[in-house]
């Protein structure tokens with residue numbers, strides 16, 4: 001009898017402790033432990049920042065205006081993520097946390113902005129933002145934690161801007177074409 005009670009207390013305690021951990025994990029900004037994001041689906045895996053954009057202040061500035069809702073009041077990332085990158089809505093990703101954000105490739109970043117994150121307040125933006133605008137947002141947001149860096153797709157790492165070997169001319173042309181193509185209606189299939 002005594003033994004059973006002790007055992008039951010144990011189960012109860014572990015259960016409550018586990019629940020408390022879950023709740024605190026989700027409550028505090030939803031940040032939780034730093035883990036790598038999932039790989040982007042195939043259709044996003046090969047998408048990268050258009051050539052030259054990481055270093056282009058004009059692009060970053062356009063990204064800033066999009067982010068704070070100046071370009072389009074319907075698109076206001078800052079209303080959750082904060083103007084200065086300090087989240088103002090619980091659960092919104094904090095882009096200042098470089099240790100986490102450096103685990104995100106530019107493709108993951110772009111994918112999440114395009115498709116959103118299921119079961120969170122982060123919705124899909126692809127119907128409101130052409131591909132070019134989504135890249136401008138990536139260029140701006142990376143400055144919160146990864147200022148002065150760009151994604152090196154061959155090294156799969158963030159490196160100082162300008163240190164990625166110049167792409168062969170053909171690739172650069174493709175990248176530009178891709179960006180333009182993406183700017184056509186809503187950047188995705190219409191249903």
Ligand code: HEC
Nearest residue numbers: 037076077080091092093109112113117120121122125137
């Ligand atoms: C209504 C609030 C809200 C708005 C507006 C919003 N976000 Fe988010 N965003 C979130 C939340 C919440 C998360 C965290 C989702 C999660 O738990 O993975 C998030 C996550 C993200 C992530 C990281 C995704 C990941 O896998 O961790 C990116 C990138 C992002 N948002 C970009 C943007 C951009 C760009 C905009 C504007 C076009 C925007 N967000 C607008 C709430 C918002």
